[in-house]
Amino acid sequence: MATAAKTPHFTHPAARGACPFAPPPVYSQARQEEPVTRISLWDGSTSWLVTRHEDVKAVLADARFSSDSNRPGFPFISAGARQLSTGQPTFIRMDDPEHARLRRMLTGEFMIKKVEALRPEIQRIADELLDAMTEGRSEADLVREFALPLPSLVICLLLGVPYRDHDFFQECSRVLLRRDSTAEEVATAQVRLADYLVELTESKRTDPDDGILSRLAARGELNTEEIGAMGRLLLVAGHETTANMTALSVLALLRNPDQLAHLRAHPEAVPGAIEELLRYLTIVHSGLIRAATEDVELGGVRIRAGEGVICMINTANRDEREFPDGDDLDLTRDARRHLAFGFGVHQCLGQPLARLELQIALDTVLRRLPGLRLAEPFEELRFRGDMLIYGVHELPIAW
Numbered sequence: 459m460a461t462a463a464k465t466p467h468f469t470h471p472a473a474r475g476a477c478p479f480a481p482p483p484v485y486s487q488a489r490q491e492e493p494v495t496r497i498s499l500w501d502g503s504t505s506w507l508v509t510r511h512e513d514v515k516a517v518l519a520d521a522r523f524s525s526d527s528n529r530p531g532f533p534f535i536s537a538g539a540r541q542l543s544t545g546q547p548t549f550i551r552m553d554d555p556e557h558a559r560l561r562r563m564l565t566g567e568f569m570i571k572k573v574e575a576l577r578p579e580i581q582r583i584a585d586e587l588l589d590a591m592t593e594g595r596s597e598a599d600l601v602r603e604f605a606l607p608l609p610s611l612v613i614c615l616l617l618g619v620p621y622r623d624h625d626f627f628q629e630c631s632r633v634l635l636r637r638d639s640t641a642e643e644v645a646t647a648q649v650r651l652a653d654y655l656v657e658l659t660e661s662k663r664t665d666p667d668d669g670i671l672s673r674l675a676a677r678g679e680l681n682t683e684e685i686g687a688m689g690r691l692l693l694v695a696g697h698e699t700t701a702n703m704t705a706l707s708v709l710a711l712l713r714n715p716d717q718l719a720h721l722r723a724h725p726e727a728v729p730g731a732i733e734e735l736l737r738y739l740t741i742v743h744s745g746l747i748r749a750a751t752e753d754v755e756l757g758g759v760r761i762r763a764g765e766g767v768i769c770m771i772n773t774a775n776r777d778e779r780e781f782p783d784g785d786d787l788d789l790t791r792d793a794r795r796h797l798a799f800g801f802g803v804h805q806c807l808g809q810p811l812a813r814l815e816l817q818i819a820l821d822t823v824l825r826r827l828p829g830l831r832l833a834e835p836f837e838e839l840r841f842r843g844d845m846l847i848y849g850v851h852e853l854p855i856a857w
Contacts, residue, residue, distance in 0.1 A: 533766030618669020702849025
């Protein structure tokens with residue numbers, strides 16, 4: 459088992475290539491030539507970059523790779539990301555047993571049967587948003603008028619957060635997720651959002667409702683700050699990820715008209731199509747981050763205790779050994795082995811809800827907008843390469 463050279467091969471995040479849907483070419487090259495690669499980060503520190511499907515799964519399933527951002531060697535991709543790790547932690551930045559203890563408090567909220575019971579309500583929201591978007595018009599920004607408000611309304615409903623405050627928490631989310639946010643900007647947004655959720659949680663103790671925040675407060679196991687941190691995680695992740703995945707999925711279909719035609723002809727194939735779109739797009743483009751707590755051998759390389767590891771799930775999801783012709787969008791593919799929601803004990807808790815929202819959103823848009831097309835040239839679209847969650851800033855469409 460060799461120890462790879464300590465010299466970094468390139469800087470992460472790397473420059474994107476010609477296709478905005480694909481990972482940076484240097485990552486795909488690394489997957490083929492040196493799937494566990496030494497890289498440099500913004501502050502001059504180094505980390506290991508893991509790009510192959512089997513190696514990413516191995517890291518995410520191995521307790522010797524810690525999710526605790528306080529561990530020595532834990533890598534941060536920006537000053538803002540480092541700041542984001544401070545303050546009241548959430549369970550995604552913890553290891554078991556504390557991670558499992560906190561996560562179990564939410565597991566029942568996102569069970570498939572409970573989430574499926576939300577289908578009529580989510581469908582109602584989707585239809586009402588499209589009613590408003592299409593009334594008397596033939597063009598709109600799908601992000602602003604549909605893709606973003608749909609999951610925002612749903613997560614507000616589940617948490618017990620007033621949707622009237624969406625401009626505020628979406629503004630905070632943008633700061634927290636911008637790659638170029640300074641530590642000071644992130645700290646300010648953290649405090650504003652934490653204060654808001656702490657105050658909201660306190661109000662639930664005296665005036666409870668049927669939301670998750672209220673139920674967590676009623677359990678009496680967590681203090682207000684801990685509940686607020688959980689609320690922050692669910693609120694930000696619960697609308698940013700699905701919003702961007704929805705818009706990017708519609709765009710990917712418009713750029714692959716044969717796949718769009720197939721889905722229109724076979725609407726029953728939407729659930730499987732969502733899995734392929736999740737694989738193909740994989741909107742977490744900065745990687746899943748860990749720190750080694752022991753020496754571990756991976757992909758022909760010895761990773762030392764105290765060294766950081768970044769798992770590139772978007773590159774792993776195009777691994778030809780796992781998904782032949784992985785750079786192609788193929789809605790007939792069985793893509794269920796994708797890693798878009800992660801893997802192991804930290805696998806995304808809210809994935810049943812995300813899948814349901816995406817299925818409803820895509821089915822509703824395609825069914826109700828048969829003349830769907832881009833309203834501006836593809837080359838003029840602004841992709842979210844500046845954000846931790848990838849997507850498009852706007853998606854001007856016509857019908």
